[in-house]
Amino acid sequence: MAHSKFPLEVLTPEGEVFSGEVEMVSTFTGVGSISLLAGHEALLATLVPTELRIYRTEDDVLRFAQAEGYIQFADNRALLLVEEAIPPDQLDRSVYETKLTESRHTLQQAPEDSEEHARALRDIRRYEAFLSVAAA
């Protein structure tokens, strides 16, 4: 059954990744997985790296490897601000495997309460999520 649609914008610092009417958007907040339909109550949430799914219709689904970010739903409009959102066919596995190895190495070297350690941990989560999207 077709759902009613709502406008969605997905923005990164490099520009707009998606803008249009969708039936549902599915991602992962700091609390857990979330799927938004039209008429959802107002929301502001942090996002963790995962696979972002945009349902233009039930059969027309766009997938992205999504980095950390935020989602805001207000007045039946959704806005996603994410550091990166990359379609799976543009993900270069070897690049992210190298980055993952480097981040794991940094994590081992950096002092535990340092900013470098925290950043390496964030990067590892991001690259692991990207690789799992590429593998799917």
Place this chain on the structure above:
Amino acid sequence: MASQRDVRNKIASVKNIQKITRAMEMVAAARLRRAEQRIEALRPYADGMRRMARQAAIAAGSQAERQPLLAEHDTVSNVGLLLVTGDRGLAGGFNSQIIRAGVRLAAELGEGGKTPVWFATGRRGVSSISFRGNELTGAYTGFSDRPGYADARTIADDVMTGYVDGKLDRVELIYNSYISPLTQRVTREVLLPISQAIGDAEPDEQERDDATDERPPQPVEYEPDPQTILQRLVPDYIEVSIYRALVESAAGFYGAQMTAMRSASDNAGEIITDYTLQMNRARQAEITQEIMEVVAGAEGLS
């Protein structure tokens, strides 16, 4: 009067300068288009980030003050001044207007018993502030042409650490915002404390629409909670604000350089016209002189 050869040499050298300024104008124009695209791509993201930070700050209320990065300091003694300039010159008053604004603000702070703590991006700003005998706490160079997000993150880390450690009580950002190739506006923004940063920022179109909306406010679900969201949003907001200033400044630089080089090419054209006129006069004078000598010689023989 200068000889024909002297004037011809001058014309040749001005033509060479004109070729260089024309080439620089064209290079700046090509890079300006790319820089404009970057700033247009970034602006909606940065505006969205500010709206979300403002919403989370209002929802968190006084709870936000418990975080060192979010708390406003009781007394303001040390004010961080982050000047965003270019690595290169030949762009009219682009760099000097930022340095002047920073020096003026530092003087005002000094009169009010506050100490300026200098941070600068771009070789022009770094060298100028050092030349005036000021110590730079942070100097960042080599990326003003095409700043990356990682550059903004490095600067943001330094100012946030300074604020949390109590070495800075306020941080202000001074940069050229890009209006058009002909216009760059010196913009001064508060980065920290965050309450002033998001409170002072001008509301965008969507916020103005929301403000005039007479419907009762909707209840909002926060995941996980406003304080945690704000805690994560604030460093991101500061990074994006600095990145935006760097990108705006890069676009502004190319606009200013393009305009300055166009003006230099036009001036070179005028100088060439003047010298050409001067050369023609010199040539005419030489011809007249030769005719007079021939006539005088002929008269002497007859």
